[in-house]
Amino acid sequence: MRCEDLADDLAAAADGSVLLGRQERRHVEQCLRCQAELVQYRRVLRTMRSMRTEVLEPAPGLLADVLANLEEAGERRAVRSMIQGRKAAYLGGLAAATAAGAAGAIVFASRARRLRDAS
Amino acid sequence: MPQDVVADLVVAARDGDREAFDELVRVTYADSYTLALRLTGNEEDARDVVQDAYLRAFRGLKRFRGDAQFSTWMYRITANCANTHLGKRNKHRHEELSESDPVADERPSSDPELQADASALRDRLEIALEALPPKLRQVVVLRDIYDLPHEAIADELGISETAAKVRLHRARKKLREDLFPRRLEEAADAV
Numbered sequence: 001m002r003c004e005d006l007a008d009d010l011a012a013a014a015d016g017s018v019l020l021g022r023q024e025r026r027h028v029e030q031c032l033r034c035q036a037e038l039v040q041y042r043r044v045l046r047t048m049r050s051m052r053t054e055v056l057e058p059a060p061g062l063l064a065d066v067l068a069n070l071e072e073a074g075e076r077r078a079v080r081s082m083i084q085g086r087k088a089a090y091l092g093g094l095a096a097a098t099a100a101g102a103a104g105a106i107v108f109a110s111r112a113r114r115l116r117d118a119s
Numbered sequence: 120m121p122q123d124v125v126a127d128l129v130v131a132a133r134d135g136d137r138e139a140f141d142e143l144v145r146v147t148y149a150d151s152y153t154l155a156l157r158l159t160g161n162e163e164d165a166r167d168v169v170q171d172a173y174l175r176a177f178r179g180l181k182r183f184r185g186d187a188q189f190s191t192w193m194y195r196i197t198a199n200c201a202n203t204h205l206g207k208r209n210k211h212r213h214e215e216l217s218e219s220d221p222v223a224d225e226r227p228s229s230d231p232e233l234q235a236d237a238s239a240l241r242d243r244l245e246i247a248l249e250a251l252p253p254k255l256r257q258v259v260v261l262r263d264i265y266d267l268p269h270e271a272i273a274d275e276l277g278i279s280e281t282a283a284k285v286r287l288h289r290a291r292k293k294l295r296e297d298l299f300p301r302r303l304e305e306a307a308d309a310v
Binding site (some may be wrong): 007008011012014015037040041043044045047048049050051052054055056057058059062063065066067069070073074 | 137140141144145148149150152153156157162165166169170173174177178237240241244245259263264265266288291292294295298299
């Protein structure tokens, strides 16, 4: 086995997501170059994990900008829901008026038929 | 801030309490900005990404089920916004590096033996991350610093899990080669 055959697996083996096969492990045990690469990958990974808790301070003003944007978005949403509420009320009123009209027409028609039948 | 306090804020914000959402922004925005800066490599872009991320979070808070931490949910939104932002930016830029292009290293060369100090390695790693092409940087930052699973990374970047793994491998390889350059005589020995 050559070092190049193993190169792809070393990066994944460093974080334990890939387990090296028996042949590959034997090669690494005897190869200083692959051992060094594995150690280097582990150092890179360890250092990256240590960056997880680091917070880079944003320039002043970002928080205020974010909150102002949210405020604006909230207001837009409130206006939109108010318009939708009015639209729903208007449509509801229209539907009720139509239903009442239809019911009136039915009552009127049935009364007219009854009068006609009586005469 | 303790996780249970954050969880309470999330519940209140989901019920429409604007003050609670503002408080969530206050306690998490520096973290989101740090991720955005690491993903975009540029302060101005990071600010835009953070603005966009909190707007999306505000609009989508009802969909947050609370089975993950709020910070993890914000990381995913931030990653998605950064990806969209970088995509738009690159449309207007023709000199974008392809993933296979070598990354130019304009720093003075240094002896690897002098880099043993962990903080020095960390500083060099920050620079090496910035020098990575954005597509590789996004994946390695989300996986190796923020510990997001491959599936989540693939989802937020709009790529397959296989592509995410390939990019991660390439990124780690580039970082290692950048941080631990082989000496000329070693390279000659290997030929």
